[in-house]
Amino acid sequence: MSITRIIIGQFDPSNGFGPANTSLALFGGKLFALYESDIPYAIKLAPNGDIITIGCHNFDGNLSINMTAHPKIDPNTNEVFAFRYDPILFPYLTYVRIHPNGVKSHDLPIFSMTRPSFVHDFAITKNYAIFPDIQIEMNLLGLITGGAPVGTNSRKVPRLGVIPRYAIDESEMRWFEVPVFNMMHAINAWEEDNGDTIVVIAPNILSIEHFLKRLDLVHAKIEQVKIDLKTGRVSRNLMSKRNLELACINRAYIGKKNKYIYAAIPDPLPKAKGVVKLDVSMLEIDQQPDCIVATRIFGPNCFCSEPFFVPKDHDNVFAADEDNGYVVCYMHNESTRESSFMVMDAKTHDLEIVAVVKLPHRVPYGFHGIFVKESDLNML
Numbered sequence: 001m002s003i004t005r006i007i008i009g010q011f012d013p014s015n016g017f018g019p020a021n022t023s024l025a026l027f028g029g030k031l032f033a034l035y036e037s038d039i040p041y042a043i044k045l046a047p048n049g050d051i052i053t054i055g056c057h058n059f060d061g062n063l064s065i066n067m068t069a070h071p072k073i074d075p076n077t078n079e080v081f082a083f084r085y086d087p088i089l090f091p092y093l094t095y096v097r098i099h100p101n102g103v104k105s106h107d108l109p110i111f112s113m114t115r116p117s118f119v120h121d122f123a124i125t126k127n128y129a130i131f132p133d134i135q136i137e138m139n140l141l142g143l144i145t146g147g148a149p150v151g152t153n154s155r156k157v158p159r160l161g162v163i164p165r166y167a168i169d170e171s172e173m174r175w176f177e178v179p180v181f182n183m184m185h186a187i188n189a190w191e192e193d194n195g196d197t198i199v200v201i202a203p204n205i206l207s208i209e210h211f212l213k214r215l216d217l218v219h220a221k222i223e224q225v226k227i228d229l230k231t232g233r234v235s236r237n238l239m240s241k242r243n244l245e246l247a248c249i250n251r252a253y254i255g256k257k258n259k260y261i262y263a264a265i266p267d268p269l270p271k272a273k274g275v276v277k278l279d280v281s282m283l284e285i286d287q288q289p290d291c292i293v294a295t296r297i298f299g300p301n302c303f304c305s306e307p308f309f310v311p312k313d314h315d316n317v318f319a320a321d322e323d324n325g326y327v328v329c330y331m332h333n334e335s336t337r338e339s340s341f342m343v344m345d346a347k348t349h350d351l352e353i354v355a356v357v358k359l360p361h362r363v364p365y366g367f368h369g370i371f372v373k374e375s376d377l378n379m380l
């Protein structure tokens with residue numbers, strides 16, 4: 001159908017072809033709608049709330065094919081770190097940096113990613129970018145023959161690749177095996193021991209073989225992975241035995257050591273029956289802790305998706321506690337078919353609901369989102 005539309009001139013793929021519906025990002029004075037198989041689309045809001053598509057944005061011709069829907073914005077420098085992957089052609093992974101003014105740097109191809117791994121997210125620290133190489137891989141034969149384009153490779157040992165943030169090539173990139181650690185989403189990462197240790201926190205997708213077909217059988221556990229850059233030793237700690245994914249933090253702490261995580265409780269993915277708050281510092285107290293310190297369940301037939309943390313005072317985030325703010329999410333009541341925007345106090349032991357805003361439309365489960373200040377929207 002698409003090929004026919006291209007031939008008869010109805011559809012020009014050079015203007016973009018994706019749904020631009022995975023996530024959003026605000027950088028370089030633009031608000032972008034993102035989808036990892038396509039390049040970003042600049043959008044803005046009309047006064048009546050309608051979304052206006054400005055157009056696909058290839059950074060003056062510097063971005064080809066696609067860009068992740070999970071770029072990382074350094075909260076101190078406003079630099080943007082991202083990547084793109086090619087499911088067919090080598091090199092499969094390319095590291096991308098974008099200046100705060102929106103100008104993209106040269107591509108940095110990662111040739112040491114030797115198989116077409118599915119890379120959906122990554123993490124940054126003050127000095128490094130960290131990429132996962134997991135057991136989900138693109139399947140070229142499937143793509144050609146009309147079979148499954150993605151499959152799992154259970155024989156493969158997952159790895160984390162650590163590359164200096166400002167590397168000009170991958171000569172200093174190091175890969176560390178982390179057996180059966182399938183990181184689909186990253187939560188945060190930082191450095192300890194004067195930069196000699198990398199700490200990564202992420203949900204590990206267990207029973208990865210079910211991820212593509214039976215999400216009801218997938219269980220994700222949030223782990224802390226520590227990589228000793230001097231010895232190469234990798235150690236791991238489980239933060240909870242609960243099934244948790246679609247997590248967020250106070251974004252002022254991206255790339256820095258942080259304490260609090262807010263995660264959805266899948267029932268099953270991509271919908272969730274509630275939200276929990278976890279305290280990373282409990283790992284330092286207990287060998288086998290459950291780091292969950294607050295829980296909010298929305299009740300029968302009520303489901304949310306990914307939560308998002310909004311600080312109370314955006315302009316003075318570090319003057320307050322890390323959890324001084326609100327956890328927000330969309331919630332859908334499948335009995336009444338009503339949808340709401342939920343606002344919870346992040347500091348309370350039960351994530352107390354402090355505001356409920358009825359929505360005119362349902363927001364499907366599974367989409368990522370961001371909170372944008374009105375003043376930022378007005379500057380677009």
Ligand SMILES: [Fe+2]
Pocket residue numbers: 070120121185368
């Ligand atoms: Fe995602």
